[in-house]
Amino acid sequence: MKTMATQLAALRARKKAADTSNPFEKLLPLLDPAVVNTPRAKAVWSKLSHRMVVWLTRTVSQFPWLNHLALAAVIYHDSGPVEPIQPILSLHSFLRWAIPVHYPNVALLNPVEAIIAYFGDPPQGRGDRTWSAYSAIQLHLQAYLQSLPSEERTQLTPFLLPTLVDTPRLAQLRAQIFYQTQAKRKEQSFAVVRDLHALVVMGRRRYQWLANLEAQVQQVVEQAKKREIALPVLIRCQDLDHRQELTFRVWDRLTWITTHLQDYHGDTLKKTSHRNWFFLQLVGTLPDTPWFLRAAELGALNRVKTLSPAARQYLRDCNVSLFQLQGGLIYPNQGIGQTLRRAREIAAGTPEDSRIFFCIEPLLAGAALGLFALVCLTQSGMRIGELLQITGDKACMKIGFFPTFDGQAESFAENPTKLFFWLLYPKGSTARQPYPVTPFMQEALTIWMHVHQRFCGPFIEVSPDHFYFTHHRRFPGKHQFVLQWNGRQILTHAIEACLNFLLLEHRCLDSQGKPIHLTAHLLRHGVAGYLRQQGVPLEEIAALLHQVNLIVTDYYSKPSPQDLFAQVGPFLTRLGEVAEIDPATLRTVGDIQKLGQEALKRFGVLRRIPGGTCAVFTACEVQFKCASCPAYIPDPIRREEVREKIANCVRTAEFLKRSGDFLQAEVQKTHARHWERIEKEMQALAALELMASPFETALKQFGVDNLDEVDDEWLLTLKQQPRLTPGGDFPHD
Template sequence: MGRPFNESQRRMIHSISQPKLRDVAFFVMTFADGNRPNDITFFSNMSRYLKQLKLPDIDALDPEVFYQRYHDGEVLPEEGSPKRGRFLQTYFRLLRKQEDYLLRLTPEQRRAVAPWQLSGLKDDHFWHRSTIHRDVRTDQRMRRKAATAVVHDQFYLLRDVAERRSIQVERLHTAFQDAIAHHEREGEALPMSFSITDETVSTSGRTRPTQQHFRLWDSATLRSVHEPVAEDFYYHQDQRQRIRAKVGNQARYFLSYEGGHARDDATLIEPYWFIELLQANVLKSQVIDSDFLRHNGFSKAAFQLPPRSTWGVSISHWLERISRDLDITFIPLEALRLAALVGHAAIQIMTKTGARMNEFLQIRLSQEYLSRVLLAKDREAIAFRAIPKGRQAEEPYYIDERCMRALHAWWKFQRERGQYLETIPPTRSLRHKLRPAPYLWQHAGRHFSHKDVNATMSIMLHGISLQTATGEAVRVTSHLLRHGFATEMRALNTPVDVIALLMKQRDVRVTEYYSQPTPARLMELQQKIFESRVDLSRTHVRSPGQIRRQVEAAQEQVGALIPVIGGRCTVASQCPIKFACIGCAGNAPDWHKRDQVIVYRQACAQMAEMAEAQNLPAEGRKAKEAMASCDDVLAEMELLEQADQAAADPVILTIGREER
């Protein structure tokens, strides 16, 4: 079929001990296009079920009896309802895929492949009568919505964290190169210690300057310190050990992490976010600590970088041995940079466009596929073109300058390593509609897969606590970011049909499902019913008498009359305008606080100038509206001052009446 098995498919088929079931799995997985994770799980579970039922192979299984009794929980009752539903749902989907393939064959060909077909049921309506699949689908949707709620609550934080961490990695790479240059120029002995100034960011967004410490090594120095403590055979016996010794003699530089402390005192700080990943072998080899994965609720593939992105096998094993013997934490800087650049770009683009993974992977750096678009009033946007799901023609996806800088940073990284954007076949999921091309997201002559990009995002967001209300760990994937994008656009009051256009979805009903409000959003909307419905907008300058009556009415209200900028608040309930006191009708001005309003107006004037200089029309409008509100408040204060002076001096009051 021209489509090789992936590692999971090969491992699954190899692990099946029943010969007939192995042949059926091979046929369905290859020719009936059964390539989803659930399909692999189906055959793995079937092999286990046959052993539990003490059946030699799948041809001894009566499908008419087994699937019905399994559905009712009479067979293998220890399997939960969701698992039974997913198993049966996959079974009937594979039957449909198999039938689609058989319809394309001649009668002779169908007879030839008959021995390897997955047996179906005579009762075609069995699955249609069942309700378990609806329960499973409902459960899947609820779980997805719970995960979407978590991602949506942290939507902008995820983007900010990825950007900060990408900057940290680039800063570390620059320091590493500077240390090498210093060593080669000055001849300072290795290992050479050096430090860089960085910052840690708390969950509240507060930053703290830190001092991070590292050591620069080369291969010869590492071997010289390791050989005295290594076993005698490691460097001095048989051909395999001589290969290890040769690896240890290569002229390469390595970086180790030595810890850090706060810059303003000697307090030890938490290490870099990627140190835990290094200790779990996530970036150094394919042997990942199972306890680490179990603790984070992820699978092995969650952090697995693209092939050939880390050190070679020999160097990896050698450094792991040194790490174990000498307790040194080495940083695979090139692998870390790859994860940072790809993960940061993916999070930036997917949170700003809602693009699918297949559309993200189609990006190419040519004017035909990536260009600037002129908008009204001399503004411009950047668009990349890709073919959406279910379409035949390319459509634009609009991004900003930060996304463009992320794309350029990856291109620059490739050029530094002597790699160019070669014409390569697209990843497997795109081969049915795309031809070989110089795709941007490639490495070592291979187009990235979904798993590769999702792994880089998991690495970049490691340590950000994302859990549902039930405590289930949430892994950020491209599909989950797409759900979060739809939810956020809906929260911004974007019409559903516009969201469908942005997300390149034909069916608005799908968009409505994607953009359903999360439970937190529903609670936030409901809270508005508890708030006061007083109109706090001001359309005129109030008279002194109106202001006095407003203050008197607020005398007995709890929470009222607290000092605010330019006056006192007369609203007793929760502030409905987020403390925008200037311009609020609930603010009773006090002319003794005129200086506060004048200073505030000057700040708004500076903000308006800055907005105009940086072409920020929305910010400019807000600043000018605040300036107009300040003018109204100053006018009210002038009337109040005149009224107070008139009350204190009866002569002035009389003259005023005569003039009127």
């Protein structure tokens, strides 16, 4: 057995050595000698990223523009500060669309005409990305060629893309895409502001639930190692909402294969693994609040070569990118991923309770990283590039007097309280600036450090990534980055993947009801808008976000139309109420009586509606908004119905206001004011009926022949007395 293990280890070592060999040696024979021997580029071929070289060798080598893109990549890499993979990818997609469908070859390509057509109708972002990539590569190549002698420049001319010239039409399309992108981002940020508190609560609750479940699994693992129990073992826990009890069956790889030996090849048990992973199987049906269990059922969280169409569709519906991370975050290694995939296939055709299998340790690590990113981004509003700068050394972590902004003096003053803060490089700054660290950020940092200690050991000094870490020039050598995993720096795509996992199936929707793809930049907009909604001055928001231009801060924290209406709506409503008090807006009693008489002559009957009758007997033109209809005839005897309508509108408005629907709340308040106007008309009609017979006869019995002699104050008091309804108990007096 030892000999077999030694042979397998040697085989893995040879395979690893073959994978880490310089891949550009396979690329150079495919290129033209003029491109390979490009001046000052010979030393750059070996510095290209492994991903770039493999992509050029395997994907682009079958297309006629291989030399064009290879030359662009090496020149861009030599003169640019970042890896050119994204511009080269965009340019390759554009060339595949244009050639040979629209143009026979690269030499006959008209880039202006092609990019305008590539924008599409309506314009799409792919055209703008292509223009940016084409222009950037063209500028780098032009600057490089100007430094070469004419002979060498002539040798490289066949491998240059046709010149792109900016035109008014291209500028118009790019501006249209820019404003569309800004409008979409602000629309999404409005939703983030509305649900920011719910997102933070969701992230904290989900991590705690996963940590409690992992603690139960760890207890079972310790007992299994001591051979106190035999796997599989059932464990139970409550779901996220504490409405259902979930049951899981704990397996390890060896127990699963032994139990289902008839479904595996005979040599499966001989294949050793560097670690005996434990995984869970859900017993029973999928709960109402599945979180990641639906993704686990589809196989979207396992490291396999290809995802199923159902898993890809699920990620598209959730507006989440594929979880492309280092091994040990979100998904386990290749071996356990294949074991879980095979376990789902076996359970699908057997009486097993469920087909949902997952390994909990990578998910716990991903949730811890997602929680750390979520808390830091929402508590400080920092950029993700600043989050990547956090190190565990004295150059970053400080305890001291953090300055606060004094609005009256328009300067920073010393705070008498000592605080914990990080010294980081903001965007566009050459000096470190302090970022306050709240207790919630300290808690999230402690959780991440504990998880990293369990699975990877203590933090070590690692080299910054020169291609994807934009601040790598300020961090020469190795540093103890907090965001690291297995000895490598964690980058933006991995952080956002963990963030997406923690907030999977969130309820933050745009105006079309589609889920928003949450990014670090969108959370930064949400924090700015949330603080402005709470009344924080714009200068203090800019100081927190480390922004110099208040115009940018004003754009970040721009209130949504709903928030704006909620703030100014009450003042406009009061203005409308003042206008409605004008007696000229009320109908006269004679107008109401004339309306009823004409309706009786025309239809012979009046339709009964709340608080009165309707003078129209045809289809309702106001959709039964009776209070605002000119055909409404109030009946003073049925005044209680109108008062009930007013009370219902007021209660509904209060409920909608508490629910956050301020617009509909104002609509209900408007309905209440219309019914109040109807009540005023009822009072006028009641006063008129008091002046009619038999009231006139009663006054004559008291010697009052002329009604003009009646005291106005006494008559007004009499008008305000409540009238008796038919069937009521008349008082003795």
